[in-house]
Amino acid sequence: MAVGSVVGCGPRARAWIGRLRGALRNLSSTGLAPDELLGRLDHLAARWGRGPDECEGIFRGATCLYAIYDPVSRHCAVSRAGHRPPAVMSPDGRVDFPDVPAGPPLGLGSGSFTTAEWEVPEGSQLVLYGHGLVHRRGKGADGGFALLRRVLSRAATRNGVAGPEETCAAVFDALLPLRPGGAVALMVARTRGMRPDHVADWDVPAEPAAVADLRAAVTRQLAHWGLSDLVFTTELILSELVSNALRYTTGPIHLRLLCDDALTCEVFDSSPAFPHLRQVATTDESGRGLFLVARVAERWGTRHTQAGKVIWTEQTLPQTPQGGMDERPVATTGHPSQGSRAGHYDPCPV
Structure with missing residues (x-):
């Protein structure tokens, strides 16, 4: 604001x-x-x-x-x-x-x-x-x-x-x-705060094998929220972002999911360097990760934190929640960074 x-x-x-x-x-x-x-x-x-x-x-x-x-x-x-x-x-x-x-x-x-x-x-x-x-x-x-x-x-x-x-x-x-x-x-x-049961986070071990366990944990969490339709795209997003963090940064890595008026996926790491989105040619053999993330997410972005940075994505929720999500959470004022997107809770300047 x-x-x-x-x-x-x-x-x-x-x-x-x-x-x-x-x-x-x-x-x-x-x-x-x-x-x-x-x-x-x-x-x-x-x-x-x-x-x-x-x-x-x-x-x-x-x-x-x-x-x-x-x-x-x-x-x-x-x-x-x-x-x-x-x-x-x-x-x-x-x-x-x-x-x-x-x-x-x-x-x-x-x-x-x-x-x-x-x-x-x-x-x-x-x-x-x-x-x-x-x-x-x-x-x-x-x-x-x-x-x-x-x-x-x-x-x-x-x-x-x-x-x-x-x-x-x-x-x-x-x-x-x-x-x-x-x-x-x-x-x-x-102001409204997010309900604790609409926030899920995990510390990521510094080893490539951790990505598979993380995908399984996220799949279970999305099923609990009634968002099984978003499992495929969310697994793709977190696999790319967490794998890049493991490859290009040192220090702790953290994953957080926020289920509000959108599904926000945030990956925190200790590097202050922001990723660069490349326009990948059909003959390129690398550099497609962030490009794919940008294509399957509704929005994405980065922001600095005191310990490094966070890369976040947003996905639109299905129209009819099911399973553990019996109602849509109340929308909040502010940014999911802090989002908003706040978050990203987007700062909403007027």
């Missing part, structure tokens, strides 16, 4: 918002950590600000807050560039504004950003807001920020487990001016 604003108003400012949004969407698909993503976005914005653009004028800077929620660990990772911190409304009625170190606005080229991470109770609401919502005429942003804190506290105490719609209504009723002086942004996302 992301929210931000640019300096200025009018058609040129809207054009810069579109350019920043497009760059952020592309960067988020790489699974970068929030501070790394803002660093690259800052680098792009600094290049835009070095000279006038024939169509859009000189870029004067922007603010941005970028957040990734991982429904497996129930952790939220946030970094901000000159933007106000988010609010977290817990199910027990408590409202917190986590301490997220403030980085400089985008466009200065300093790239000094920090990611703050904390556990979010299931059923909490993450509240992201723009400058136009908290800026109060005559009181500045500080007055509006204090009012937002009071409104959220009252809404949490009065409504308890109220939904995002009720939270938005309460904030707009109290803070939205009759004649807004600029764009107003408010995003409220309620």
Whole structure:
């Protein structure tokens, strides 16, 4: 999730918002950590600000807050560039504004950003807001920020487990001016964690023979979930990814399956090097593994981790679950990296 604003108003400012949004969407698909993503976005914005653009004028800077929620660990990772911190409304009625170190606005080229991470109770609401919502005429942003804190506290105490719609209504009723002086942004996302029985993982021994045992274990797990139709493609995917990890990396290897609104297969290893997808010719005798994975999976990608990287794939679930899956799990907000795809729980910037 992301929210931000640019300096200025009018058609040129809207054009810069579109350019920043497009760059952020592309960067988020790489699974970068929030501070790394803002660093690259800052680098792009600094290049835009070095000279006038024939169509859009000189870029004067922007603010941005970028957040990734991982429904497996129930952790939220946030970094901000000159933007106000988010609010977290817990199910027990408590409202917190986590301490997220403030980085400089985008466009200065300093790239000094920090990611703050904390556990979010299931059923909490993450509240992201723009400058136009908290800026109060005559009181500045500080007055509006204090009012937002009071409104959220009252809404949490009065409504308890109220939904995002009720939270938005309460904030707009109290803070939205009759004649807004600029764009107003408010995003409220309620967090949900993945059920433990929808997550399966295995440590992979560092020997080729382990792949066969792993395929058998995955086949049993998919049958338990009622997803036997996906056994063939899943075995192909994990065989290629785990075999490549055994061949080209050293250190621990880990496999994880996530059964949510899609079947996600994740292979973790200790190498930071990302794989390269080759367009294989009919006469090539090698290099087909990742090409096949990309063809049979609905989506695939890679992301960095603290210990190396993870390669993930997603497959669409059958329309009618059977066996152990008597109902579809509830969709989650966020990325399967952390997905989203979060995961991959894809970061879903707005």
